[in-house]
Each structure stands twice: as C-alpha cells, then as structure tokens.
Amino acid sequence: MDTSPPDLVVLASRVRYEEKRIMAALDRRGSRFTHLDSRSLSVTAATDRYAGRVVLNREVGHYRAWYAAEALEAAGARVVNTAAATHLSGDKWLTSAALLRHGLPTPRTALAMTPEAGLKALAEVGYPAVIKPLVGSWGRLVTRVTDEAMAGAVLEHVAALPSPQSHIVYVQELVPKADRDIRVAVVGGRALGATWRRGEDWRTNVARGAVSEPCHLGPELARLAVAAAAAVGADIAGVDLIEDGDGRLTVLEVNDRVEFRGFESAHGDIDVAGAIADLLITKAEA
Incomplete structure (x- = not known):
C-alpha cells in the first residue's frame, strides 16, 4: 500500500461546484490527491515540506490565495496558478499594466x-x-x-x-457594448471555449444573475484570450472580453481562480474540470 503523500493537492477553504468537479475528474483518472483547507494551512519558512507536490490553488479570497501560493512555493511546491500569476491577475491595475505591456487591447x-x-x-x-x-x-x-x-x-x-x-x-x-460580455476558459495555453454572459444589469457577472450562453470561439477571440492569460502567467484562467460598437474585441480582466459552472452548463460538452485535472497530472508527472 502506498503511504506516501499524494503528489496532487487541491487547496480550497470552500468546496463548491468547481472544486467538486475537479476532484471527481481526478478520481476518474485514478490520481491520488488530497484536499487541503487553506484556513488550516501554516508553512514554516526555509523548509521543503511540499517539495515535489503540485498544488491547485482554489482559495476564494485574493490575499489568502496569494500568500498561500507564496508560502507553498517557498516550501517547494509547484502551485497552479503561480503566486506571481495570482498576484497579477488579482489586482486590476497590475492586470491592465500587464495587458498593455504585451500589446493587448484593453480599455x-x-x-x-x-x-x-x-x-x-x-x-x-x-x-x-x-x-x-x-x-x-x-x-x-x-x-x-x-x-x-x-x-x-x-x-x-x-x-x-x-x-x-x-x-x-x-x-x-466604459466601452459601449450590448447587454453581454464574453468569457473564455483557458487551460494550459489552450482556449477551451467561450460563452456570452447576458444580464439586465450593466455588470454581466453570473454571480449577479447573468445567464451564460454558448459563444462561437473564433481564432481572434481564442488568440486574445490565450495571450491575456499568458500576459499574467496564468495556466488556468477565465478571460473576460467585450465587443465595442464596431465589433472590436478588448480584454477586460483575467480571472485566475475561475468559476466555470455557468460555462459548463452553457456548453454541456466542454469539460473544464477534466482539462484542469489533465493539466495537474501532466505537471505532477513532469
């Protein structure tokens, strides 16, 4: 019987739809993993306690996610997304600056x-x-x-x-737009698909009642989303974009601990959780 600690760790203080789906995908692939509640995490400096472990960071709060990633990396873990990516994408100004440095359209x-x-x-x-x-x-x-x-x-x-x-x-x-924006799921440098997010409120967040609908993932949309995720160094991202009145695409935000319940419900045949599980397994085997 293998009593060594699992190579994969899912860090999360709240196990929501997304975390359950990722854990189930790891189970289906026969990958051993452990769930670590970030509220119970403490890391002693100058140790290698997590050496060789791949940690998926699903902590909801930005600062806890960022510092947990920093501490785990200092203890030898490979964190997905990295502490640097969490720091950049969690701060709107730093995200905007990164997008501009990489020549990407943003308001x-x-x-x-x-x-x-x-x-x-x-x-x-x-x-x-x-x-x-x-x-x-x-x-x-x-x-x-x-x-x-x-x-x-x-x-x-x-x-x-x-x-x-x-x-x-x-x-x-405020870029003039219709009652919708676009969310693209990016995993491992690949755009998996896109959704329109429509809502009565001008803020088209699913958390505010917006509805996700399938959106055609054209080559330019895919290119921009992948480039935006790369600009902040994120292996896993939800990239938000809008079309202006002339149909030009512009990048609004890059979300590093992306929620994808609405995305998977809209598409049905795109398995975001499975893509994340495959990415983690590849990193653990590298």
Whole structure:
C-alpha cells in the first residue's frame, strides 16, 4: 500500500461546484490527491515540506490565495496558478499594466493615488467611466459614473473607507457594448471555449444573475484570450472580453481562480474540470 503523500493537492477553504468537479475528474483518472483547507494551512519558512507536490490553488479570497501560493512555493511546491500569476491577475491595475505591456487591447485606464486625484484621472479617461476596487470579484463595488458631479459623490464615499488601499482609485473608460460580455476558459495555453454572459444589469457577472450562453470561439477571440492569460502567467484562467460598437474585441480582466459552472452548463460538452485535472497530472508527472 502506498503511504506516501499524494503528489496532487487541491487547496480550497470552500468546496463548491468547481472544486467538486475537479476532484471527481481526478478520481476518474485514478490520481491520488488530497484536499487541503487553506484556513488550516501554516508553512514554516526555509523548509521543503511540499517539495515535489503540485498544488491547485482554489482559495476564494485574493490575499489568502496569494500568500498561500507564496508560502507553498517557498516550501517547494509547484502551485497552479503561480503566486506571481495570482498576484497579477488579482489586482486590476497590475492586470491592465500587464495587458498593455504585451500589446493587448484593453480599455483606457488610469490610477490615482488619492480620491482627490481620482477626478483628474476620470477627466483624462473621459466619461462615462467606471470606478473599480483594485481587488474584488463578482462586480462588487464597481460603480459607473457619467459626469464629474456623480464621480465626486462616489469618490467622497471612497475617501471615507477605512483601508488605505481603498483610497487608491482605479478608473477605466466604459466601452459601449450590448447587454453581454464574453468569457473564455483557458487551460494550459489552450482556449477551451467561450460563452456570452447576458444580464439586465450593466455588470454581466453570473454571480449577479447573468445567464451564460454558448459563444462561437473564433481564432481572434481564442488568440486574445490565450495571450491575456499568458500576459499574467496564468495556466488556468477565465478571460473576460467585450465587443465595442464596431465589433472590436478588448480584454477586460483575467480571472485566475475561475468559476466555470455557468460555462459548463452553457456548453454541456466542454469539460473544464477534466482539462484542469489533465493539466495537474501532466505537471505532477513532469
């Protein structure tokens, strides 16, 4: 009987649909793995406790996911996605900067160090615009502003927030679009497929009630999604894009711990969990 620790680890504090699907896919492939609750994780510096282990990082919270990845890598693990990728893709400004460095289309963006400077940044970007928190998901605290008066009121609230990081203002132009955006699932440098996400709210997040529908994955869409994931160093990503009024594609965000329930429901025949399991097994065997 093999009593050695499994080579594969699924790190997650919450076992949701996606984690259950990935674990089931590993089971079907006969791969031994262990589930590690990140809330119980502690790593002593200068040890090799996790040497040779491949860890899939599915922690929901950005900071815990980032620091867990950093600690596990320091202890010898290969983390998917890497700590660097988690750090980049979890911060909207760092993501925008990475996309621009790689020459990828993304909306005009500015960063202001204070809420007061935020008005200047918005004037340069132009109205209508969007004020976003640097770290966050599911469309929370994302605010559309149409003029300086509205922006001033929003930034007054931002200035009252207790966290110093919250006072750094990330603003982005609001690209005219239809009531939908595009999510592309990328695993191991390959675009698996795409979905439209439609909703009544201008924020077309599935978590806010948007509905996923199959979207044709053309070569340009696939190329942009794969390039965006590579720009932040992510092996596994959900890349969000939109089409402007002229049909031009632009990259909005890269999500490193991607949720894919809506994606799999829309397609039925695309097994994202299986692709992730195959990637982990390949890395463990390398």
